[in-house]
Amino acid sequence: MAITIKDVAKKAGVSPATVSRVIADNPRISVKTKVKVRKVMEDMGYYPNFQARNLVANKSRTLGIIMENSAALAFQNPFFPEVLRGISTQAHDSKYGLYLSTGATQEEIYQEVVEMVQGRRVDGIVLLYSKIDDPVLEFLRKSELPFAVVGRPHQDPCSVTYVNNDNINTAKDTVEYLIGLGHRHIAFVGGATDFVVSIDRMQGYQQALAKHDIPFDVNYTVNQDFIQGKERDSIRRLMGLPVPPTAIVTHDDMVAYEVIGYLEDLEIRVPDDVSIIGFNNHTISRYLKPPLSTVDISIYELGLRAAELVLEKITDASIPPKQVAVPSRLIERGSCRRL
Amino acid sequence: MAITIKDVAKKAGVSPATVSRVIADNPRISVKTKVKVRKVMEDMGYYPNFQARNLVANKSRTLGIIMENSAALAFQNPFFPEVLRGISTQAHDSKYGLYLSTGATQEEIYQEVVEMVQGRRVDGIVLLYSKIDDPVLEFLRKSELPFAVVGRPHQDPCSVTYVNNDNINTAKDTVEYLIGLGHRHIAFVGGATDFVVSIDRMQGYQQALAKHDIPFDVNYTVNQDFIQGKERDSIRRLMGLPVPPTAIVTHDDMVAYEVIGYLEDLEIRVPDDVSIIGFNNHTISRYLKPPLSTVDISIYELGLRAAELVLEKITDASIPPKQVAVPSRLIERGSCRRL
DNA sequence: CTGAAAGCGCTTACAG
DNA sequence: CTGAAAGCGCTTACAG
Incomplete structure (x- = not known):
């Protein structure tokens, strides 16, 4: 069995209460006693039992x-x-x-x-x-x-x-950045629709379009759990639209690179044919080709x-x-x- | 204060010991009592206190x-x-x-x-x-x-x-794969040298070279904490060697892509000019360009x-x-x- | 089948 | 400045 406060008390010739107070560095204990007890604790290799301590304190840290x-x-x-x-x-x-x-x-x-x-x-x-x-x-x-x-x-x-x-405004700014670059047909690849972050960014996307009198078209959006299986098809569909997007906003850098991969398979080049921007600024994104424009969200x-x-x-x-x-x-x- | 075993006991008209046994589903307690006590626990919203339970059991799960x-x-x-x-x-x-x-x-x-x-x-x-x-x-x-x-x-x-x-043999096999592809000048970009995995892979690398009578040249190795600051220089040095490597083994996919980025900056193309192989098979590696050959280590x-x-x-x-x-x-x- | 009692290893009023 | 005692919420021999 491990060493308890009682063992220390006995060896130090004090009461368990005193040992407890030394551990807590209670100012009412004399320096002399503290020194003595600490020495014994060290010699015996005493460590307080968290379970016991937490039980009486009713907290767990x-x-x-x-x-x-x-x-x-x-x-x-x-x-x-x-x-x-x-x-x-x-x-x-x-x-x-x-x-x-x-x-x-x-x-x-x-x-x-x-x-x-x-x-x-x-x-x-x-x-x-x-x-x-x-x-x-x-x-x-x-x-x-x-x-x-x-x-x-x-x-x-x-x-x-x-x-x-502020995901709404951040997404809005991001889309406006693309609009500022001259893009009018901007697709949005979002995350699972039951996540608030996805909802907010989608809203920012729509706000930016509205502000610049670009009609919202649901065909320009992909919303699902990416990294799942039908992503490739979604991108193919997107690029097969009568007027394919010239820019794509994706909700995560990793997804952006996945999309870039699919685009390259379709012989569509980034950024020459399509511009792409991600979110989250993962460490690796600056090293990859193309270096990804992204939104750093201070994770x-x-x-x-x-x-x-x-x-x-x-x-x-x-x-x-x-x-x-x-x-x-x-x-x-x-x-x-x-x- | 939260509901304790005593509160349940009182309400159910049994002893705390009995409640405890019901929680543990002790077979010596009658079904009738169990049903009754469980009902009370549910009604009161009782949950056992881990700290107390762990203290007497002397375990924490x-x-x-x-x-x-x-x-x-x-x-x-x-x-x-x-x-x-x-x-x-x-x-x-x-x-x-x-x-x-x-x-x-x-x-x-x-x-x-x-x-x-x-x-x-x-x-x-x-x-x-x-x-x-x-x-x-x-x-x-x-x-x-x-x-x-x-x-x-x-x-x-x-x-x-x-x-x-088996990092030694895995690294050895990996290098031999490259040798089988006709490479003789193979560089090795490893991790921090105080990690056993780095040591083992370096050893496998050396074993493969020895087996095929390729002299080991320390200039073909880069060993340091990558993602640090001097990586770009290391790659530049490597490729500036009198006989630059035609293949590079890196200890991690993310590092491999970082290296690929530096190589592209030097107008060296992968795999046309230099072959690269990674370790760890990160999810993203299959989507990136080029799709990375790698060693899946079943993380x-x-x-x-x-x-x-x-x-x-x-x-x-x-x-x-x-x-x-x-x-x-x-x-x-x-x-x-x-x- | 169930209860009273002791105890897990601590802390903390209460006394002195 | 220090100790004896009670107690945190539970479990588990020991009795019956």
């Missing part, structure tokens, strides 16, 4: 990280490691641990979250996605546990704490700030829901050309 | 995941999410949770691991990397806690449980099996150290050509 459908998309995309890096940094600075969801289906994830929360496994939660009618989010809203969402909640956003890019900062917000709420439960906007910026590289 | 230097490389590379996906699947199936290291430096990570282990925060550990003279590994060896390494330990490998690709399975091994050791501590080899296979695509 742990943040739960909930990601969508770990079995599939979430893991394919560099977004996940990067946002996790931000969370990780912040958590480490505050001496918090990270507990990861492992569920593959919505139902599994829901069960996990309930257990994390009710079982007091975590002190707070970062929800890494935002989708419409999400039971997980609804559960968290009703629970007392501090949490923050990466992304804008679909309903009643002001009542929850979240970080977000690391999204994670960092989300963790910060949860930690804040854990420290002070009275803090009202807060919304933090993280900047995004267009990075011009070589995948778009002026018409 | 949690696996610690230790990754190298979370602040930098580990997160840039799709290896991490993919291996995590494997671990996650296995852990979820066994109803284990995942606890992630957050440290950015070797020293921070070491401290975290010690706390995880001594503080009984986790029941087992998966070490996601293997490097030479790693204090973390040495600590784990001395501890009683079950653990598994992804990668071959540098010293005394038979005494630790690990999963690995998902590495994670899955590592988790499986730890779980096995947790269940039965008497199991001797085990070594599991995970297959790797060469995937021919369009980035290599016959001379």
Whole structure:
């Protein structure tokens, strides 16, 4: 069995209570005693038992990280490691641990979250996605546990704490950038339609078109889970339109490169024949050919700030829901050309 | 305060001990009582407190995941999410949770691991990397806690449980594939030299050359942390050699594409002028141009099996150290050509 | 089949 | 400045 506080107490000739206070660096304990007890702790290789400590404190110093459908998309995309890096940094600075969801289906994830929360496994939660009618989010809203969402909640956003890019305006600006380059036939390849980020970007896309009197045509949009199977066909359809697009906005750099690959197979060249712009500015995008114009959404900062917000709420439960906007910026590289 | 076992007991008119046994589905409790108590638990929304349960059981049903230097490389590379996906699947199936290291430096990570282990925060550990003279590994060896390494330990490998690709032979086969294509001047771009995987692949590279009577020339090797800053120069140097290589083996697909980018900047074309092969078979590699020939190392399975091994050791501590080899296979695509 | 009691390893009022 | 005692929420021999 491991060394306990009692063992240390006995050896040091003090009470367990005193040892506990030395660990907590309680100012009412004499320096002399502290020195003595610390020496014994070190000699014996004592480490506090988290389970016991957490039980009495009724906290875990742990943040739960909930990601969508770990079995599939979430893991394919560099977004996940990067946002996790931000969370990780912040958590480490505050001496918090990270507990990861492992569920593959919505139902599994829901069960996990309930257990994390009710079982007091975590002190707070970062929800890494935002989708419409999400039971997980609804559960968290009703629970007392501090949490923050990466992304804008679909309903009643002001009542929850979240970080977000202004996806509507960012998408709008992006499309306007292409319009400024002379493009009028701009296609939009978006993500799954139940994700708020997809909805927002689609809206920004439409706003930009409207502003410049370009009619919205649903045939110019592809909305589905990419990296799935029918992408190639979608691109073929898009380029086979009576008036094919001269520019394509894709919701992720990786998807952009996938699209570029399909286009090259069709002997359509980027940016000569079609301009392409991505989102997320993955590390690799600057090295690939063509270097991808993209929107950097500060993924690391999204994670960092989300963790910060949860930690804040854990420290002070009275803090009202807060919304933090993280900047995004267009990075011009070589995948778009002026018409 | 949350609902406890006592609240349920009172409402159901039984003792807390009985409630506890109902939760554990103890066969000595009558069905009638079980039904009654379960109904009350449901009505009250009772969930067991993990901290308390773990304290008396002296286990946490949690696996610690230790990754190298979370602040930098580990997160840039799709290896991490993919291996995590494997671990996650296995852990979820066994109803284990995942606890992630957050440290950015070797020293921070070491401290975290010690706390995880001594503080009984986790029941087992998966070490996601293997490097030479790693204090973390040495600590784990001395501890009683079950653990598994992804990668071959540098010293005394038979005494630790690990999963690995046969990196030496895989690298050897890869180089021989290029030799079979007629290449004699083959460069090797490897990872950081304190990682065992880099050492092994370099050795395989050398073995292949030796077997075919091609002298090893250190000028044909680049060994450093790529994605750092001097990569472009290294490639320029390589291609400026009196006899430049006709083929380059890189230790990762992302690095391969970075190299391809630098080569294109030098007006050197792949595969026309230089053949390139990668490692790890990232999802995106098949879509990019040129489609990358690469070695698939079954990253998902590495994670899955590592988790499986730890779980096995947790269940039965008497199991001797085990070594599991995970297959790797060469995937021919369009980035290599016959001379 | 069920309960009272002890205990897991800590922390923290309460006393002194 | 320090200790004895109670308690965090659970589990599990021991009795009956």
